[in-house]
Amino acid sequence: MGWSLRQDSQSSPRSDQPLSKACPSNWRSIHFGSRMPVDQEHSKNTEPHPSAETVRRRAHKARLYPSLSQEAALEGQGHVARAVWNLLHEWYTCREGGIAKRPSIAEIDRQLRDARLEPLPGWEWLGGLPAQAMQQILRHYLRSRDRWFRGVAGAPRFKQRSSKMSVDIPQAARLNIKRLNRRWGKVQIPLVGQVRFRWSRPLPGLSRDCPGRTTGARLKRDSLGWHICFRIEEPAVAATSNPGPPVGIDRGVVHTLALSDGRALDMPALLTLGEQRRLLGLERKAARQQLARKRGRNPRQIKPPISRRHRRTVVQIAALRAREARRREDWLHKRTTDLAKSHGLIAVEDLRVANMTRSAHGTIQQPGRSVRAKAGLNRSILGMAWGKAERMLTYKCPLFGGMLVKVDPRNSSIECARCGHVAKENRVSQPVFRCVACGRLANADTNAAQVVLQRGFTARSGATPGCGGTAREARAIVPHREPLSSR
Numbered sequence: 001m002g003w004s005l006r007q008d009s010q011s012s013p014r015s016d017q018p019l020s021k022a023c024p025s026n027w028r029s030i031h032f033g034s035r036m037p038v039d040q041e042h043s044k045n046t047e048p049h050p051s052a053e054t055v056r057r058r059a060h061k062a063r064l065y066p067s068l069s070q071e072a073a074l075e076g077q078g079h080v081a082r083a084v085w086n087l088l089h090e091w092y093t094c095r096e097g098g099i100a101k102r103p104s105i106a107e108i109d110r111q112l113r114d115a116r117l118e119p120l121p122g123w124e125w126l127g128g129l130p131a132q133a134m135q136q137i138l139r140h141y142l143r144s145r146d147r148w149f150r151g152v153a154g155a156p157r158f159k160q161r162s163s164k165m166s167v168d169i170p171q172a173a174r175l176n177i178k179r180l181n182r183r184w185g186k187v188q189i190p191l192v193g194q195v196r197f198r199w200s201r202p203l204p205g206l207s208r209d210c211p212g213r214t215t216g217a218r219l220k221r222d223s224l225g226w227h228i229c230f231r232i233e234e235p236a237v238a239a240t241s242n243p244g245p246p247v248g249i250d251r252g253v254v255h256t257l258a259l260s261d262g263r264a265l266d267m268p269a270l271l272t273l274g275e276q277r278r279l280l281g282l283e284r285k286a287a288r289q290q291l292a293r294k295r296g297r298n299p300r301q302i303k304p305p306i307s308r309r310h311r312r313t314v315v316q317i318a319a320l321r322a323r324e325a326r327r328r329e330d331w332l333h334k335r336t337t338d339l340a341k342s343h344g345l346i347a348v349e350d351l352r353v354a355n356m357t358r359s360a361h362g363t364i365q366q367p368g369r370s371v372r373a374k375a376g377l378n379r380s381i382l383g384m385a386w387g388k389a390e391r392m393l394t395y396k397c398p399l400f401g402g403m404l405v406k407v408d409p410r411n412s413s414i415e416c417a418r419c420g421h422v423a424k425e426n427r428v429s430q431p432v433f434r435c436v437a438c439g440r441l442a443n444a445d446t447n448a449a450q451v452v453l454q455r456g457f458t459a460r461s462g463a464t465p466g467c468g469g470t471a472r473e474a475r476a477i478v479p480h481r482e483p484l485s486s487r
Contacts, residue, residue, distance in 0.1 A: 346403070
């Protein structure tokens with residue numbers, strides 16, 4: 001029984017070739033560990049797939065409701081998948097040997113296949129994971145190394161037991177999706193059985209007026225339980241140009257999204273008062289339990305393992321945090337969809353959120369200042385999910401015929417949208433903006449959004465190189481403004 005990269009007939013053509021031939025063209029550079037980029041000549045000569053412009057790929061996430069026995073089986077598969085990933089990473093990086101001892105991809109393929117079919121004593125747990133799921137782990141690991149070599153992502157790491165578990169189901173024919181009623185559906189999971197899931201949107205092939213097909217799925221587990229992500233291919237429909245007015249967006253902490261037309265979209269409280277009190281009580285309880293686990297006076301004393309009560313407290317905190325995150329994402333999806341539908345051009349600042357939320361603790365030689373205040377600001381910025389809102393607008397604007405323009409964020413909060421004067425004195429306070437040159441009085445967030453919109457006009461017209469531009473340079477292309485030269 002060969003273990004080749006064999007895909008579902010609905011998702012891709014079947015292939016019985018070895019794994020080394022089914023991998024990307026640069027798999028040899030992955031094996032030898034060089035950081036050379038992908039072959040540019042190969043990418044230039046390769047023509048795009050004819051169906052790339054006619055098919056749109058997306059994912060639909062639904063929550064699973066397994067029974068106790070099914071949940072135990074899913075957790076077993078998740079732990080086996082995590083262990084296989086760690087085994088591949090340990091084996092492929094050769095922590096105890098040099099690069100000459102690194103196994104080849106074909107050797108990894110053969111030994112994994114043999115270990116699953118004829119396990120050694122103590123390795124029978126490998127049979128708890130379907131063959132296709134184990135196959136996908138190897139493919140995902142090689143893809144992660146490829147992305148690392150190309151500089152797209154970081155290096156692959158070991159997966160902890162507390163990390164999020166995932167199991168891939170590449171063959172859509174085995175899912176056997178059925179709709180039970182208006183709110184519930186049923187899906188077949190290998191080695192688990194039929195599991196119910198929440199039917200929240202139409203699926204291609206099962207719902208009316210929903211063309212396309214389901215090419216596979218992926219099981220994921222977070223603090224709220226198990227979810228299934230269906231991979232869907234549907235016909236790409238060319239979106240007509242959006243006639244909506246342009247708008248600029250300034251992201252902040254007081255107002256989540258401040259628009260150039262004067263509106264402010266504020267994120268509501270994500271947890272109720274009762275949930276906030278319960279979360280605070282659980283965090284204090286976890287701190288006391290953690291304090292009890294600290295090491296004694298003897299530095300050689302082994303730290304005791306976490307107790308069941310402590311683990312239960314951590315799980316309850318994670319469930320509340322996950323609920324908060326889902327409510328935040330739901331609010332962002334609704335607001336960004338409304339903006340993408342209503343406006344043809346959306347201008348946002350090209351912010352580097354990771355750099356903005358970097359800790360200010362400094363070093364021992366040069367300790368930081370106002371570390372606690374900076375930590376609170378970082379929590380507020382991350383709580384507003386600036387980066388996620390930008391990513392949502394990036395893929396939603398083209399779907400509705402709009403365009404997203406990213407501009408230079410420098411001095412947008414202290415620049416006047418009327419005369420273009422830049423000075424720190426313009427910002428009187430957090431909500432008040434008063435220009436010292438022309439005397440314009442406005443809301444600070446609204447003025448910043450208007451400056452961002454003007455810079456978006458500049459970047460859209462190509463008046464200045466790059467994605468930046470100032471409000472003064474944008475004057476020459478705005479119809480209702482007179483050029484600066486005539487002043």
